[in-house]
Amino acid sequence: MELRWWWVVVVGVTALVVIVAGAFLWPLRQQQRRLRPLAWTGRLTQLPEYARAYRRYRILLAAIAATTVAVSLCAIIATARPVSAQATTAEINRAHPEDIMLCLEDDPASHDASVLLSYFRDQAAKFETQRLGLTSRAIRVIPLTRDYPYLQEQLGRYAGLERLKSEQKPAPENTAALQRAQQEFGRAVSYSDYKLTVNDALALCMKGFPGVGKTSDARRSVIYLGPAGGSTAPIYSDTALSALAKSSGIQLNVLTRTTLDASGALSGIADASGGRFVSYVAADPKSGNSATQREAMDAALRSHLDDIRSHPPKLTRSDGTILVQQVRDRPNTVLIVGLAMVVVFSISLAGVRR
Structure with a gap:
């Protein structure tokens, strides 16, 4: 105590x-009293x-x-x-629930996306107060929600896109399901004077939090999966993206196949937000890797996700004070x-x- x-x-x-x-x-004053005589x-x-x-x-x-x-x-x-x-985990989650936004710039039917989505499908079954959302390159696929059965259903459906895409002779219903899911992730749009950048995709993910630009009692984090190369002529510069994360109290975590040297300022932005920048080796089913090697690579990716989930955002007051402990x-x-x-x-x- x-x-x-x-x-x-x-x-x-x-x-x-x-x-x-x-x-x-303390000395007591003796009172002069006449006591009654008592025999024996x-x-x-x-x-x-x-x-x-x-x-x-x-x-x-x-x-x-x-x-x-x-x-x-x-x-x-x-x-x-x-x-x-030391407050219990349940007390912290009730007072400062987590808001988690998954950010996918890769093809949702890719192998790494399938690992990420299946991981959080399983996590949603254990959630109590957390909210989870999903954002693709250009659209909010799943807004932040605590509807855990819905999250498990949708994330499980999206995690199965890799299997549907890998079928040699897919059934008509599987082809329709794959096309429908890809449309839900957004159609490709061509611009005459603009190309979607990593910074702008991350800014779109961050704007999925209510009251973005201001701190919140909720602990906000973005988990990004995709390339991390330097952005050319982005709408959100590195400074603007870092300022958006700081003013909103967002922890940025990056999972990428891009090396640290080629990632530009993104690794610094992630570190400054209290998040993690992880450059991993992808497990490509089409490569010559054996099944054992692919399983080891998938386990390593899940281990990185476990590490990110075990280090949630710090508790921050409205005045910016960081609470190390409650x-x-x-x-x-x-x-x-x-x-x-x-x-x-x-x-x-x-x-x-x-």
Whole structure:
């Protein structure tokens, strides 16, 4: 147990010691009283009944003194505000739920996209307060939602696109399902004076959070899968993208096959946001890799996702203050102990009087 104000304990215990010492050491003024003569006092004090009554009297005085000191200590500790520096995961998730936006610039029917989507399909089954969304190159495929059955259904359907695409002679219904899913991810649009860039795709993903541009009680993170090369003439420059992530309190995580040297400023933006930049080796089913090698590469990609999920965004207040840990008042134990002692002593005192 930790205390917010240790000095209160020092002052309180010191005052309590002074009061107890003063009560014992302070000289009492002897009052001149005429006592009524009583015969055979020596024999009376030797009676077993008198000895029991006097012993009970001394025990009662000792119990009163001990209870008074113990309750005073409980009051002093409660005044010093006991705190808990570790909030449970459930408490943190209720107070600061996670908003996660998946950002796919790769083909949704690619192998890596299938691994990512199937991973979060399984994660959605374990979610409690989290919201999850999915954004493609040019469209919001799944807005942020806590409809976990819907998320599992949609992510599972999209994760199966790789299998449909790899079929040599697909059935008509499978071909229709593949075309429908690809349309849901957005049709390719050609511009005369613009080419979609990584920075702009990331900005589109970030704008999927409500109230973007301002911090929120929710912990926001973007998990991007796709190329990470330098953007040519983007609408959002590296500085603007970094400022958008900072002002919105968004943690950017990047999973890419692009090497660190060829990624431009994207790795720095991810690091500055508290996220991770991971350059991984992709498992291509069409390559000469064996099934064991592909499984090892897929396991490595899932391991990177586990690492990202185990390091959620830091808790940030509206004024920008980062909370390393949550500190909450926990006086319950001390107060319960003090109250229990008072109740037990009161019941015992009532029994003694009877």
